[in-house]
Amino acid sequence: xxxxxxxxxxxxxxxxxxxxxxxxxxxxxxxxxxxxxxxxxxxxxxxxxxxxxxxxxxxxxxxxxxxxxxxxxxxxxxxxxxxxxxxxxxxxxxxxxxxxxxxxxxxxxxxxxxxxxxxxxxxxxxxxxxxxxxxxxxxxxxxxxxxxxxxxxxxxxxxxxxxxxxxxxxxxxxxxxxxxxxxxxxxxxxxxxxxxxxxxxxxxxxxxxxxxxxxxxxxxxxxxxxxxxxxxxxxxxxxxxxxxxxxxxxxxxxxxxxxxxxxxxxxxxxxxxxxxxxxxxxxxxxxxxxxxxxxxxxxxxxxxxxxxxxxxxxxxxxxxxxxxxxxxxxxxxxxxxxxxxxxxxxxxxxxxxxxxxxxxxxxxxxxxxxxxxxxxxxxxxxxxxxxxxxxxxxxxxxxxxxxxxxxxxxxxxxxxxxxxxxxxxxxxxxxxxxxxxxxxxxxxxxxxxxxxxxxxxxxxxxxxxxxxxxxxxxxxxxxxxxxxxxxxxxxxxxxxxxxxxxxxxxxxxxxxxxxxxxxxxxxxxxxxxxxxxxxxxxxxxxxxxxxxxxxxxxxxxxxxxxxxxxxxxxxxxxxxxxxxxxxxxxxxxxxxxxxxxxxxxxxxxxxxxxxxxxxxxxxxxxxxxxxxxxxxxxxxxxxxxxxxx
Amino acid sequence: xxxxxxxxxxxxxxxxxxxxxxxxxxxxxxxxxxxxxxxxxxxxxxxxxxxxxxxxxxxxxxxxxxxxxxxxxxxxxxxxxxxxxxxxxxxxxxxxxxxxxxxxxxxxxxxxxxxxxxxxxxxxxxxxxxxxxxxxxxxxxxxxxxxxxxxxxxxxxxxxxxxxxxxxxxxxxxxxxxxxxxxxxxxxxxxxxxxxxxxxxxxxxxxxxxxxxxxxxxxxxxxxxxxxxxxxxxxxxxxxxxxxxxxxxxxxxxxxxxxxxxxxxxxxxxxxxxxxxxxxxxxxxxxxxxxxxxxxxxxxxxxxxxxxxxxxxxxxxxxxxxxxxxxx
Numbered sequence: 023x024x025x026x027x028x029x030x031x032x033x034x035x036x037x038x039x040x041x042x043x044x045x046x047x048x049x050x051x052x053x054x055x056x057x058x059x060x061x062x063x064x065x066x067x068x069x070x071x072x073x074x075x076x077x078x079x080x081x082x083x084x085x086x087x088x089x090x091x092x093x094x095x096x097x098x099x100x101x102x103x104x105x106x107x108x109x110x111x112x113x114x115x116x117x118x119x120x121x122x123x124x125x126x127x128x129x130x131x132x133x134x135x136x137x138x139x140x141x142x143x144x145x146x147x148x149x150x151x152x153x154x155x156x157x158x159x160x161x162x163x164x165x166x167x168x169x170x171x172x173x174x175x176x177x178x179x180x181x182x183x184x185x186x187x188x189x190x191x192x193x194x195x196x197x198x199x200x201x202x203x204x205x206x207x208x209x210x211x212x213x214x215x216x217x218x219x220x221x222x223x224x225x226x227x228x229x230x231x232x233x234x235x236x237x238x239x240x241x242x243x244x245x246x247x248x249x250x251x252x253x254x255x256x257x258x259x260x261x262x263x264x265x266x267x268x269x270x271x272x273x274x275x276x277x278x279x280x281x282x283x284x285x286x287x288x289x290x291x292x293x294x295x296x297x298x299x300x301x302x303x304x305x306x307x308x309x310x311x312x313x314x315x316x317x318x319x320x321x322x323x324x325x326x327x328x329x330x331x332x333x334x335x336x337x338x339x340x341x342x343x344x345x346x347x348x349x350x351x352x353x354x355x356x357x358x359x360x361x362x363x364x365x366x367x368x369x370x371x372x373x374x375x376x377x378x379x380x381x382x383x384x385x386x387x388x389x390x391x392x393x394x395x396x397x398x399x400x401x402x403x404x405x406x407x408x409x410x411x412x413x414x415x416x417x418x419x420x421x422x423x424x425x426x427x428x429x430x431x432x433x434x435x436x437x438x439x440x441x442x443x444x445x446x447x448x449x450x451x452x453x454x455x456x457x458x459x460x461x462x463x464x465x466x467x468x469x470x471x472x473x474x475x476x477x478x479x480x481x482x483x484x485x486x487x488x489x490x491x492x493x494x495x496x497x498x499x500x501x502x503x504x505x506x507x508x509x510x511x512x513x514x515x516x517x518x519x520x521x522x523x524x525x526x527x528x529x530x531x532x533x534x535x536x537x538x539x540x541x542x543x544x545x546x547x548x549x550x551x552x553x554x555x556x557x558x559x560x561x562x563x564x565x566x567x568x569x570x571x572x573x574x575x576x577x578x579x580x581x582x583x584x585x586x587x588x589x590x591x592x593x594x595x596x597x598x599x600x601x602x603x604x605x606x607x608x609x610x611x612x613x614x615x616x617x618x619x620x621x622x623x624x625x626x627x628x629x630x631x632x633x634x635x636x637x638x639x640x641x642x643x644x645x646x647x648x649x650x651x652x653x654x655x656x657x658x659x660x661x662x663x664x665x666x667x
Numbered sequence: 668x669x670x671x672x673x674x675x676x677x678x679x680x681x682x683x684x685x686x687x688x689x690x691x692x693x694x695x696x697x698x699x700x701x702x703x704x705x706x707x708x709x710x711x712x713x714x715x716x717x718x719x720x721x722x723x724x725x726x727x728x729x730x731x732x733x734x735x736x737x738x739x740x741x742x743x744x745x746x747x748x749x750x751x752x753x754x755x756x757x758x759x760x761x762x763x764x765x766x767x768x769x770x771x772x773x774x775x776x777x778x779x780x781x782x783x784x785x786x787x788x789x790x791x792x793x794x795x796x797x798x799x800x801x802x803x804x805x806x807x808x809x810x811x812x813x814x815x816x817x818x819x820x821x822x823x824x825x826x827x828x829x830x831x832x833x834x835x836x837x838x839x840x841x842x843x844x845x846x847x848x849x850x851x852x853x854x855x856x857x858x859x860x861x862x863x864x865x866x867x868x869x870x871x872x873x874x875x876x877x878x879x880x881x882x883x884x885x886x887x888x889x890x891x892x893x894x895x896x897x898x899x900x901x902x903x904x905x906x907x908x909x910x911x912x913x914x915x916x917x918x919x920x921x922x923x924x925x926x927x928x929x930x931x932x933x934x935x936x937x938x939x940x941x942x943x944x945x946x947x948x949x950x951x952x953x954x955x956x957x958x959x960x961x962x963x964x965x966x967x968x969x970x971x972x973x974x975x976x977x978x979x980x981x982x983x984x985x986x987x988x989x990x991x992x993x994x995x
């Protein structure tokens with residue numbers, strides 16, 4: 023393609039200033055007004071198959087400052103997915119177009135499809151002003167009607183969503199969205215929702231911009247009287263199935279399985295992610311609404327090619343043989359680091375550092391609400407937990423399992439976070455087997471004849487810790503070491519490696535003795551406080567029944583003790599506090615109480631993963647947060663990634 | 668003969684029912700169901716699934732019904748409208764997902780069969796006729812080595828060499844430009860140009876045992892009086908070998924045709940995953956892991972049906988080839 027060669031050839035001049043790039047592009051035989059567009063699109067305009075750029079862009083398109091320099095058009099970016107349920111691998115790369123977005127540092131919310139907004143003083147009303155003239159990928163205008171439709175008609179349709187997504191409901195009542203004018207929408211919550219903007223910037227905040235009214239309304243009974251017949255014709259059992267298969271949802275594979283669904287993403291699906299697919303190809307969206315500082319329409323890169331590997335090893339092979347342009351997902355475990363470092367020259371890539379947003383690499387949750395009263399009494403004994411924590415030789419564990427890349431840690435925000443709490447993070451992390459033994463003696467767990475301790479009721483102290491080897495193999499290694507450390511202080515433990523669904527079933531039935539999971543909330547303590555109090559019905563595994571009590575407003579589960587109730591109340595208060603300093607003060611109270619209660623036992627600070635970036639792929643930050651709330655690499659704006667020849 | 672075939676076909680019906688029911692029960696046996704797995708996936712990304720949502724999903728997928736009811740609904744759908752149900756994970760009709768994969772699996776299975784026989788038959792006969800010769804020892808050692816090396820390891824090593832040393836594209840069964848193209852002769856050619864690697868890997872492990880079987884059977888036949896008689900009558904050595912001993916020694920080859928497919932699917936799961944083959948095995952494994960039961964069930968049902976058909980074919984072939992076998 024001669025055009026591509028031309029546009030590739032102007033790289034160096036493009037750096038000198040926007041107009042140089044644009045001027046060089048004009049060599050490719052096109053007239054332009056503000057900025058450039060991809061040569062292939064320019065050709066389509068010339069052939070009369072596409073409206074000119076000025077008509078495709080908003081009046082004032084959102085200007086994105088390239089990370090290093092203004093880029094050049096062209097190229098195909100190769101990235102890997104896993105075979106099953108890896109739809110979020112696509113979401114992280116392209117599907118990040120919400121009303122607002124995170125900045126690169128994961129500290130502030132920035133405009134995106136909403137160019138500005140107002141928040142009422144009590145944090146119940148949010149008024150968003152949409153960028154005027156944005157179009158869906160099929161050229162249809164994106165307006166307030168789409169946002170109202172997405173929430174009022176789709177998300178609040180109880181047949182489609184039996185309960186409103188947690189994001190959009192406060193105090194048990196769903197949000198109300200009204201259209202003020204074509205480009206202004208107002209969200210009204212039943213109670214204060216101070217964190218709404220932060221939540222809106224996470225993937226789960228994408229509902230308002232997910233469903234184009236002109237396309238998705240044909241799958242709602244309200245707009246289509248013949249819907250049941252259509253569903254039958256499509257071979258599905260109900261209209262909700264049809265809606266889901268055509269319009270998808272935030273986190274289901276079918277979101278990427280329909281080439282006809284218009285989106286607002288930089289690239290749109292060309293070869294869908296469907297059952298049995300061996301690759302997914304996405305191609306540039308000709309109506310994408312962002313430009314670079316020189317006025318050139320983004321994205322720079324023509325298409326994204328996701329190869330689907332059934333096996334991580336074959337993905338690694340592709341990486342080290344230079345067949346992948348940017349990858350961190352699936353290969354970021356520490357065990358791969360030596361291989362990837364050795365092959366940097368062969369694969370012609372550099373390493374990408376991921377800053378973990380989690381707090382704890384391996385949080386041990388003893389089930390304080392165990393069904394067996396004797397076990398419950400043991401786990402609920404704070405000095406028992408403290409002794410076990412001091413019986414772990416963390417430096418050895420960090421050296422062996424984590425190559426020395428971590429530090430002893432319990433829980434709470436990471437040291438770099440302004441709300442860091444020294445006591446909460448570091449207490450009982452020093453290794454002292456003698457002291458641990460003495461504490462256990464004092465608590466009534468005396469050693470028996472075989473050197474292992476007995477409970478006051480004469481039974482041997484023995485429990486199993488659930489872990490999912492397929493998901494977090496390092497936690498299995500860590501637990502095996504902990505087992506040897508605890509054996510030295512007379513505690514017998516079984517590392518219970520189980521399948522993922524069973525892990526959750528056991529948790530739901532409150533049938534586990536203890537379980538491990540990486541403790542979140544290191545950089546985003548408000549978004550997932552599961553370790554700070556009984557907040558998460560699948561995640562706060564030290565007291566699932568208490569979480570049910572909390573999420574059902576006391577209707578289900580088991581009533582928690584006062585210190586938990588107090589934290590629940592404080593957190594609800596923090597959630598409705600708009601002022602960041604006040605919010606921090608409330609959260610700090612929660613950390614103080616949590617430090618006092620010492621419910622979970624952590625091993626070490628969450629370890630950063632890493633990825634690779636091919637050397638010819640530029641404008642990529644080489645350090646980025648690693649989080650589901652900051653769905654890397656999306657917020658680093660892949661639409662401004664660019665290839666140099 | 669026709670009566671025999673008709674009878675066998677009738678017997679297939681209850682066998683298929685029994686097998687499909689067993690498969691359905693087995694898929695349901697692990698704790699939890701698709702919704703549990705789905706919640707597990709969501710929870711891993713910190714989304715809280717409301718209990719109501721979970722209940723509603725179960726209702727939507729009919730997971731709340733008793734297992735027998737679910738089974739009969741599923742079977743009724745297949746028998747009445749050829750509807751294998753919906754894949755939970757993909758929100759697509761199962762029938763959209765299985766046919767192409769099954770077809771490619773059959774192509775791979777047949778190619779592997781042909782390759783295995785093409786290697787094993789001549790070597791088996793040679794090893795028997797030239798017992799304890801250098802060649803016999805060489806082939807024996809070589810095939811035993813093939814038997815001992817795990818096929819997935821062989822696949823990984825070959826992929827590594829091809830990818831890192833020769834910079835070739837490895838994995839999959841098609842080149843990029845044909846991957847999602849409609850079927851054409853060019854695409855067929857592309858398929859066969861990719862097929863040799865998995866076929867070799869899968870064939871290497873199965874030739875050894877067939878060579879040993881062939882060799883032993885031939886050694887049983889060669890000293891028999893009819894061979895001596897034939898030799899005395901002046902038959903050429905080649906015709907003599909082919910006429911009777913070979914036919915009789917072929918018996919185990921033919922009778923194992925039916926096992927080929929299940930063996931290939933279960934034995935090649937790891938290879939298919941490593942090599943990224945778009946065959947049934949990886950999709951079946953995923954479906955089982957995600958407890959996507961209609962998808963998994965449909966695969967198991969088809970594999971069983973093919974196995975039954977395969978065993979019928981072997982019986983008919985045996986009757987044709989081996990004069991000692993009579994159907995009555």
